[in-house]
Amino acid sequence: MWMPNSAHEAKRMYAEAEHYQNRLSYLVMDSKADDKDLFRDLKQNYDIRLVTICRRRMNKTPERKAMIKAMKTRLCQKYLKERGQTVEPMQGLVKEIFELDRCWMRGNDSNRWSFAAMGLAVQMHQLRAYHQKRSTWKIKSEVLGEP
Numbered sequence: 001m002w003m004p005n006s007a008h009e010a011k012r013m014y015a016e017a018e019h020y021q022n023r024l025s026y027l028v029m030d031s032k033a034d035d036k037d038l039f040r041d042l043k044q045n046y047d048i049r050l051v052t053i054c055r056r057r058m059n060k061t062p063e064r065k066a067m068i069k070a071m072k073t074r075l076c077q078k079y080l081k082e083r084g085q086t087v088e089p090m091q092g093l094v095k096e097i098f099e100l101d102r103c104w105m106r107g108n109d110s111n112r113w114s115f116a117a118m119g120l121a122v123q124m125h126q127l128r129a130y131h132q133k134r135s136t137w138k139i140k141s142e143v144l145g146e147p
Contacts, residue, residue, distance in 0.1 A: 013038060021046045026075075028083045031055060036063045039070075051076045051083075094122050097140045 013033065020027075027042065031053040040063065042048040054068045070076065094100070098118055125143050126136040140146075 017046045028079045036067050039067045051079045094118050
């Protein structure tokens with residue numbers, strides 16, 4: 001399942017979960033979803049298993065320890081690995097092409113619109129490469145207009 005990253009999606013997830021009941025069994029999210037109550041409630045109320053990265057040194061309670069143990073299963077590790085490769089590949093590619101280490105996306109004076117334009121340029125060249133059966137990751141020279 002994918003949600004727009006416009007707000008803290010972990011906080012909104014519980015309210016959204018009932019729409020996805022009986023449609024998915026695993027929900028993979030980033031470390032901001034590292035919440036034992038969300039983990040427990042999704043499983044109990046909707047039969048959805050939350051898969052996330054657990055913060056270090058936060059294994060104080062039995063519930064947290066059980067959650068951490070559940071995240072260490074092979075299936076959860078597989079899902080986390082897939083998430084790292086597939087959730088936001090366009091942003092990673094934009095950062096790589098334009099050699100960005102940080103990109104501030106908040107406020108009216110930010111570079112939000114420049115970043116959106118860069119993303120659009122990358123997606124257009126990815127589509128062209130896809131139709132030509134080429135790697136959609138090897139497009140840097142095309143995006144930058146280099147020979």
